Amino acid sequence: MSEPLVIVGNGMAAARLCEELAQRALGRYAIALIGEEPRLAYNRVLLSSVLAGEVSAGDIALKTASWWKDRGVTLCYGAGVTAADMAARRVILADGRQLSFVKLVFATGSRAIRLPIAGAALHGVLTFRDMGDVAAMSQAAGRGARAVVIGGGLLGIEAAYGIAKAGAAVTLLHLMDRLMERQLDARAAALLRGALEAKGIEVILEAATSHFVGDDHVEAVALKDGRTIAADLAVVAVGITPNAEIAKAAGLAVKRGIIVDDHLATTTSDVFAIGECAEHRGICYGLVEPANEQARVLAERLAGHDACYRGSVNATNLKVSGVNVFSAGDFLGGPGTEDIVFSDQGLGCYRKLVVADGRLAGAVLYGDTTDALWYLDLIRSGAAIEDIRDDLIFGRALAKRQAA
Ligand SMILES: Cc1cc2nc3c(=O)[nH]c(=O)nc-3n(C[C@H](O)[C@H](O)[C@H](O)COP(=O)(O)OP(=O)(O)OC[C@H]3O[C@@H](n4cnc5c(N)ncnc54)[C@H](O)[C@@H]3O)c2cc1C
Numbered sequence: 001m002s003e004p005l006v007i008v009g010n011g012m013a014a015a016r017l018c019e020e021l022a023q024r025a026l027g028r029y030a031i032a033l034i035g036e037e038p039r040l041a042y043n044r045v046l047l048s049s050v051l052a053g054e055v056s057a058g059d060i061a062l063k064t065a066s067w068w069k070d071r072g073v074t075l076c077y078g079a080g081v082t083a084a085d086m087a088a089r090r091v092i093l094a095d096g097r098q099l100s101f102v103k104l105v106f107a108t109g110s111r112a113i114r115l116p117i118a119g120a121a122l123h124g125v126l127t128f129r130d131m132g133d134v135a136a137m138s139q140a141a142g143r144g145a146r147a148v149v150i151g152g153g154l155l156g157i158e159a160a161y162g163i164a165k166a167g168a169a170v171t172l173l174h175l176m177d178r179l180m181e182r183q184l185d186a187r188a189a190a191l192l193r194g195a196l197e198a199k200g201i202e203v204i205l206e207a208a209t210s211h212f213v214g215d216d217h218v219e220a221v222a223l224k225d226g227r228t229i230a231a232d233l234a235v236v237a238v239g240i241t242p243n244a245e246i247a248k249a250a251g252l253a254v255k256r257g258i259i260v261d262d263h264l265a266t267t268t269s270d271v272f273a274i275g276e277c278a279e280h281r282g283i284c285y286g287l288v289e290p291a292n293e294q295a296r297v298l299a300e301r302l303a304g305h306d307a308c309y310r311g312s313v314n315a316t317n318l319k320v321s322g323v324n325v326f327s328a329g330d331f332l333g334g335p336g337t338e339d340i341v342f343s344d345q346g347l348g349c350y351r352k353l354v355v356a357d358g359r360l361a362g363a364v365l366y367g368d369t370t371d372a373l374w375y376l377d378l379i380r381s382g383a384a385i386e387d388i389r390d391d392l393i394f395g396r397a398l399a400k401r402q403a404a
Contacts, residue, residue, distance in 0.1 A: 002030035009107035010035020013275025013291040020299030036080030051162030084250040106273040110240035119212025143167030156237035173207040183327035257284040326372040329362035
């Protein structure tokens with residue numbers, strides 16, 4: 001008989017886990033997938049493209065309804081899990097239903113951080129995490145609207161771009177002295193700022209938000225230096241926090257996320273966590289590739305095979321049309337590392353590679369990102385680059401010729 005396996009969360013990690021399990025152990029588990037959002041799992045990464053009007057909301061479902069049905073997965077979406085009882089081995093849903101499990105997987109992702117400042121609950125102050133947020137932004141961001149986006153990381157920039165494309169006048173505020181400081185060095189960040197300004201987005205750096213102004217609806221964003229920026233819409237994109245409260249209340253060890261070991265096992269037997277809600281070796285990843293890798297390893301283990309997850313290399317691509325930006329690994333370097341830099345202002349092209357112990361440790365590419373995956377493979381594999389080092393900065397074609 002199939003073992004009852006309950007997966008809490010119907011997002012990207014959960015969908016990948018079901019796919020990987022179907023390939024390895026179809027029928028071994030009776031899977032119930034519980035999702036808070038009232039829809040089939042979708043590709044969250046593409047929400048930025050939906051906001052920018054480049055793909056439609058209907059196009060980003062990860063699987064069709066029949067795909068799930070054909071693999072025997074019971075979908076319960078539109079009602080989240082409110083509690084998990086580890087002793088009774090069951091979860092309780094918001095609509096009162098209870099489901100028993102033998103094995104349980106938390107794949108609850110993260111939520112957007114809200115600023116704890118005055119006016120944060122005003123109408124028109126939004127975040128950027130799910131399909132509902134995109135619908136609200138699209139509705140508010142028509143021609144002539146004034147929008148302020150708070151946060152110059154990947155999500156904030158993609159929100160600013162999408163809203164500007166819809167016709168709104170956008171101001172992007174960032175607390176730090178450069179955009180995407182977790183992914184880009186100062187040079188690449190300056191180029192990115194120029195490209196966004198060329199698209200009509202006003203960028204204000206070192207801007208600390210004080211509060212939102214308005215009675216019922218947001219009217220402006222006030223900065224700590226006294227400036228006020230008029231806004232019909234404000235989007236807060238200042239970071240994410242893992243959804244780990246239910247796991248914590250159920251007695252699992254939680255720091256920032258749900259603590260897992262190299263087998264994705266939590267501190268309670270037969271209970272696992274993957275994706276953004278999991279904390280592995282002190283890291284909560286905020287990207288989809290680590291979630292996919294974790295899902296694959298967990299599927300292997302649930303299928304009875306041996307597998308280990310040892311961590312992931314962070315890699316990011318910005319999804320702003322005409323602005324190609326890629327960053328991976330240790331892109332800043334430090335003592336004991338060497339930088340290889342190529343810059344051509346005329347071509348709008350900049351590359352920085354960080355080499356440590358004869359291996360590629362990190363890369364930032366701006367302008368031409370065609371070799372991004374090749375660099376990423378080199379970083380991930382830790383391959384020696386001695387034979388190709390002289391031409392490494394010029395990309396795959398030249399470096400390969402050198403090695404031949
Ligand atoms: C706009 C945007 C753009 C992004 N772009 C990129 C990108 O370019 N590259 C990249 O690598 N990553 C990107 N990401 C991040 C990527 O989407 C996430 O890393 C990925 O979705 C993580 O998968 P997950 O399954 O852990 O979480 P999610 O996909 O968030 O899924 C978690 C699901 O669990 C549900 N849930 C939470 N609590 C409960 C509960 N109690 N009961 C039931 N269900 C619950 C949530 O509603 C959600 O549907 C982007 C994210 C956003 C928002």
